[in-house]
Amino acid sequence: MCGGSLAAMKKRLPGLALCVGIALVATGLGKLLPVVGAPVFGIVIGAIIAAFLKPGAATDAGASWSGKYVLQASVVVFGTGLSIRQVLQTGWHSLPVMLGTLAIALLGAWLIGRALGLDGDVRTLIGVGTGICGASAIAATQSVIRARSADVAYAIGTIFTFNVIAVVTFPFIGRALGMSDHSFGLWAGTAINDTSSVVAASFSFSAAAGAYGIVVKLTRTLMIIPITIALALYKRRQDARAAVAGDTAVDGSAQTPARVSWNRVVPLFLIWFLVAVVVDSLGGIPGSWHPYLSELGSFMITVALAGIGLGTRIGVLRQAGFRPLALGASLWVLVALSSLGLQAVTHTL
Template identity: 90%
Template sequence: MKKRLAGLALCVAIALVATGLGALVPVVGAPVFGIVIGAIIAAFLKPGAPTDAGAAWAGKYVLQASVVVFGTGLSIVQVLQTGWHSLPVMLGTLAIALLGAWLIGRALGLDGDVRTLIGVGTGICGASAIAATQSVIKAKSADVAYAIGTIFTFNVIAVVTFPFIGRALGMSDHSFGLWAGTAINDTSSVVAASFSFSAAAGAYGIVVKLTRTLMIIPITVALALYKRRQAVRADASAGVASAEDAAGAAAKTEPGRVAWNKVVPMFLIWFLVAVAVDSLGVFPQSWHPYLSQLGSFMITVALAGIGLGTRVGVLRQAGLRPLVLGASLWVLVALSSLGLQAVTHTL
């Protein structure tokens, strides 16, 4: 923790400034100010190694802890209702993202692993889905870098643009939370954009996003079975003596193994525990406003850390064709989410 203190302190300082600016300009909100200030400091002041560890820790673990804190203000009934109502839009946008990644990616001549990584990253939950998928398909590190760089680029754009678009369209808190939760890639960006719109949109967006995150499980299992089948066929065609030998050889093959600790994020489990505890009445109603404020500040601290971790080189590394695929999927998912909301009368 000693190595992280300088970075954490800088993130907290940025969050305090961002909170003040957010109060002055609520249409922008503290989380957006947090990530923008952090990115500006990273680009021009370049604090570097002394703050990197703390900023990275804040961007990951403080963000996850903030989601758990927000769980203390939700009941099981709210979570189940929100998750159930969001399913048609969520499943529709996921299908469009995966199909679009396959068709557009092939048209662009992108490698199959890059298409898969960008597709699941856009359709499910950004870097977390990419990490879970990579643990199954064993993609090359360069492919993972392209996918993460692409997803990160459109996360930043979404955080800044979505709240303004939502207000211009006159969206309600629930419709914006559903839009952000289904159309923005990474959890951090969903949290930042939805809470910049309103606290109610933020609470709704978190539940939608975490429901969407659960889609990692069936997708990674399906990919694991597909990779395992490919391995069996490859061994059989290479002259493996029997089906049993082929299956045994496939079990030893790296692609196709499911790393369950990467598929189910622990913070999602703790979020559900917090919801269950609040549903039992452990947290008094009088605590909820303070817990909400604490969660909002923690989000701003986390977004400051993500901003400090921004590197222009990562954006350049993504290259043109992955960025074209990412942009196409981002627009497709955003528009299809709005269209599905209109069809299901949730807009």
């Protein structure tokens, strides 16, 4: 096992080294142009290298590992600078906006998706991906509804497209609207799909917006649990009816009830984030460490975003076709506007 782990790490090193190199360049550019920020430079440089230099399989493992695990670790690091009181207050104050945008995303996916003639699984995957937390929600949902791999690919490609657009455009829109750190963090945390994109966009706006956006996003991520349980129960009822009717799967095997895959429903890094918050709240982390940990977290975010940029595959977006992209675009605009509207109504803008 140890030998296998060492071999896997050696395989990741070239891609991870490239991500770190991109992050160093992006950090320098971010200091020159703070209005853009290092995370945005990181994902853009990574995407440009992927599109034109095509580093290929030599860096794929490290870039993929960086985009997932370095990002998750960065969220845990930021948890060391937050107290339990901050997390609970932020989560509670964001609930009206968060639940409202989730309802709009799911209802919009059903109505607009039907109007576009999209399959029910595609509508569900794009709806939960937009309303909750991007690829993580899609993976959790796929584990219970057993969607086709092609549908999952279309949904992830669609979500990724608007994640990238959000990272680049949201900070500029927020500054143009004169948003505060608090309101922008709430907007990013409720209106941007994937955790990585929320982190990149909110920290590009400001460190305070980033800290707020992370808590809002992780609170929103918890919505995976009730949504996935509801979908699992619905799927089990469908399978039970099919079994009574004597239906079988396409390959002739009997349908089996969907089960909730808990390790995919509750992200492990979310638990470690909460552990970090508790440790800091109990005084386990010296206050003098906080600035350095914040800098480390910011750099890790840029490394992770470089990996995500390197993993950009234009071909996946082309395969998705017009209709999933049209649904994704519609939901993206609806959620972004409704988040601002709900903030105005609840006086959190």
